[in-house]
Amino acid sequence: MKRKLNFIYIGVLALLLASCGDNSFFEDNDDPNLGEETNVPEGFIGLEGEVSGTLGPDQQYWVTGDLFIREGESLTLLEGTTLIMDGNGRPGGSPEINVAGSLYSYGTAEKPNYIGVEESKRSVANIFRGFWGGVIGTDTAKDMVFEYTSIEFAGAPAEAGSSIVAEGEIDEGEPRYAVYMVNPEGNFIMWHSRIAYTKDDAIRLNGAKTLIAYSEFAFNGETGGESVNTKSGVVGDFCYNIFYGIATNGLKAANSKGRQPQCNNNYYNNTIVNSGWRRSQAGRGGSLNYENGARGEVFNNLVVDSRYGLRLFPPDDEPDMPNMRWGNHYYYGNNAESVEGFHPENGLIGMNVPGYEDVIIPSSDVFGGIGENDPLFVDYNVGSFTPANFRALNDVGFITNMFEKFKLSPESPALTGGNTAFSPIFSSYEVNGKTYTTPLPSEFMGALGAN
Numbered sequence: 001m002k003r004k005l006n007f008i009y010i011g012v013l014a015l016l017l018a019s020c021g022d023n024s025f026f027e028d029n030d031d032p033n034l035g036e037e038t039n040v041p042e043g044f045i046g047l048e049g050e051v052s053g054t055l056g057p058d059q060q061y062w063v064t065g066d067l068f069i070r071e072g073e074s075l076t077l078l079e080g081t082t083l084i085m086d087g088n089g090r091p092g093g094s095p096e097i098n099v100a101g102s103l104y105s106y107g108t109a110e111k112p113n114y115i116g117v118e119e120s121k122r123s124v125a126n127i128f129r130g131f132w133g134g135v136i137g138t139d140t141a142k143d144m145v146f147e148y149t150s151i152e153f154a155g156a157p158a159e160a161g162s163s164i165v166a167e168g169e170i171d172e173g174e175p176r177y178a179v180y181m182v183n184p185e186g187n188f189i190m191w192h193s194r195i196a197y198t199k200d201d202a203i204r205l206n207g208a209k210t211l212i213a214y215s216e217f218a219f220n221g222e223t224g225g226e227s228v229n230t231k232s233g234v235v236g237d238f239c240y241n242i243f244y245g246i247a248t249n250g251l252k253a254a255n256s257k258g259r260q261p262q263c264n265n266n267y268y269n270n271t272i273v274n275s276g277w278r279r280s281q282a283g284r285g286g287s288l289n290y291e292n293g294a295r296g297e298v299f300n301n302l303v304v305d306s307r308y309g310l311r312l313f314p315p316d317d318e319p320d321m322p323n324m325r326w327g328n329h330y331y332y333g334n335n336a337e338s339v340e341g342f343h344p345e346n347g348l349i350g351m352n353v354p355g356y357e358d359v360i361i362p363s364s365d366v367f368g369g370i371g372e373n374d375p376l377f378v379d380y381n382v383g384s385f386t387p388a389n390f391r392a393l394n395d396v397g398f399i400t401n402m403f404e405k406f407k408l409s410p411e412s413p414a415l416t417g418g419n420t421a422f423s424p425i426f427s428s429y430e431v432n433g434k435t436y437t438t439p440l441p442s443e444f445m446g447a448l449g450a451n
Contacts, residue, residue, distance in 0.1 A: 040064065041118075044084065048095070056081035058111065066133075067097045071140045074102035074432075077149075080111035084118050085132035087156055094156030096133025096176065098163060099141045104432055107148030109192070116152035124397050128222035130155030130175055130199030137181040138163045143431050144181055144208075145189040154178035155199025169206070175199040178220075182206040184233030184259050187431045190215050196399075200225040207233030207259050211429045211436055214240050218399045221247025223280040228252070230294075233259035237266045237424040237438050240447045242402045245390065246275040248285035255293035255320070262320070263294040266425050267301060269418070269439075271406050271446035273380075276307025276341075277390035283346050286311060290319035298326040300418040302375060302446030305338050305385040309367075311347040315355070318348060327362035328419040330445035332373050334383050342367045366417060366445070375446070376412040379405045407448045414445040 040046035040062045047055075048065030055061060056078035063085045069075045077083070087094035097103065097115075107113035116122075117131050134154040137144060155175040158165050164180055165172050178198045181188050184207030191211070195202040196218040203212075205228070217227035226249045228238065234253070243250030250272040255263040267288055276285035286308025288298060303309050309331050312319055326349075333339040343350045343361050350361035366373055374382055389395040408414055424438040442449065 047083075051075050052101070054078055055083075060084070062086055063095050066095045069097070069099045069101045069103055071100040071138075074104065074143075077105040077107070077113050079106060079108045079113070079148075081105070081107070081113045083115045085116065087117070087132035089129050089131045089156050091157055091159045091173070094131065094133050096162070097135045098138070099135060099144060100138045101141065102143040102432070103135065104143065104145045105147060105149040106145070107193075109148055113149040114152075115149065121153065122398075126153065127197045127219055127396055128155070128199055129153065130157070132156055133158070133162075134176045135179045136162070136164050136176060137183065137186075139167070139182050141181055141183050141186055143187045144179065145187070145191075145431055146193040147189070147191045148193060150194040150196070151178050152195075153197050169204070177201040177204040179203045181208045183208060184261065187429065188212075188236075189429060189431055189436055191436060194218075195220065195227070198225065201229045202227045203229065205230045205234045206257050207231070208236070209426070209429065210234055210236030210238070210265075211426070211438060212236075212238045212241060213439055215242075216402045217241065217243045217246065217250065218402070219245045219396060221278060223278055224248055226250070226252045230263055230265055231255070231257040231259070232263045233257065233261065235261055235264045235425060237426065239266070239269050239424070239439055239441070241270045242406055242447050243270065243272040243275055243287075244399055244402060245396065246272070247278040248276060249289045250275055250287055252289040253294035253296060253319075254291045255295075264425060265294065265296040267296060267298045268441050269300045269445075269447055271302045271304070271448065272306055273304045273406065274306065274385050274390060274395075277387050278393070279307075286341060286344070289313070290324065292317050293320050295320040295323040297422050298324075299328045299422065300441055300445055302330045302414055303342075304332045304375060304382055305334055306341070307337065307387070308341040308344040308347075310349065311344045312349055312359070314346060314348055314351075314353055321348070321356070321359070325422070327364040328417060328445070329362075329365050330373070330375065330414045330417065331365065331367040332375055332382060334371055334385055335387055336370060337387055339367075339370050364417065364419065366414075373413060375414040376409040377405065378407045378409050403448065406446070408444065408446070408450050410450050412450065415450060416443055418443040418445055
């Protein structure tokens with residue numbers, strides 16, 4: 001393995017990390033410790049510079065500077081690997097993982113991987129602090145794979161000379177994304193993983209054959225930003241994911257950037273809750289969005305207490321309407337604004353836009369008035385939400401165990417009505433010798449049935 005800094009081996013120290021299996025929903029931890037110590041703590045292995053080969057298993061690394069995976073090389077994080085990114089959220093002190101080759105994070109259900117910050121920084125006050133720079137791919141990045149991996153507290157401002165600035169994606173000083181990939185010939189897999197507490201987008205893809213499934217997204221974007229924001233060159237399937245408290249959309253597709261192939265994303269069987277309220281720009285945000293020549297099939301999504309339902313952008317920035325198919329969405333709102341936004345008036349669906357009069361509300365959609373059609377989650381009260389609190393950042397907190405919270409009760413009306421008469425774009429994805437079989441659509445709405 002190539003390194004610019006020798007590893008420092010010292011004894012073993014238990015690191016207290018919140019896991020996806022934590023039983024609490026919101027945790028109270030408001031002590032903002034921004035510690036800027038760069039010394040490697042006892043029990044960690046210091047790491048910075050060029051890296052390749054493997055890290056782990058069951059090892060803890062303290063990342064004191066940028067990591068570089070060079071073109072043609074790869075880095076594999078074996079199960080139980082922790083990377084603590086020692087950042088302060090300011091230029092010059094916020095390391096990133098720069099990927100010009102391939103990154104494979106192979107956590108397991110029993111031993112997940114973690115890429116984020118030390119426990120003292122994991123406070124509610126720091127949720128949008130953006131301590132470190134994210135996983136930033138260059139145009140030569142071949143593969144990025146995240147299995148059973150949790151990524152937290154990314155979004156530090158980009159620095160001069162950063163590859164993401166040089167490419168023109170963002171300007172110096174703007175927040176970096178938690179994960180960024182830009183190679184249409186590359187592969188991106190996110191499988192049973194999690195990205196939470198990011199300053200801006202959780203994932204920005206400007207190219208990749210993509211599968212994102214069985215994953216969780218929480219509190220992505222402070223006043224703007226999506227969980228997954230895709231552009232031209234991105235083709236793939238996005239299914240069985242849960243999105244909570246997102247600033248703008250859970251999933252957004254646009255065929256901008258001028259790359260090939262055309263942006264073609266299937267969004268199906270996702271659950272999106274309490275999203276779209278922190279976007280500062282009027283008329284933006286909510287749950288699912290297609291625009292600017294993107295295409296896809298969009299079915300069976302469960303949208304709860306969010307600013308908008310599925311939005312197909314109006315002219316002159318509309319999606320590739322002849323190649324769009326959608327329907328079978330389940331909407332619930334406990335407030336007037338959510339209900340009015342089930343089919344957004346600044347979109348095409350059901351708005352009788354000249355030239356698009358045939359874009360009507362599907363009869364397969366389930367929606368009603370305020371408080372109607374409660375999906376009956378097993379451990380979440382849909383009546384507890386207020387848009388004003390989310391806009392004012394009053395309801396921001398740690399959220400865990402979402403795949404238990406948002407299961408449907410056996411009496412849920414959302415257990416039926418889904419469309420199963422379509423197929424994923426790719427039946428499977430083969431990356432680095434592993435095969436990921438794309439989940440088929442289900443009859444229930446959202447990411448989780450009753451089991």
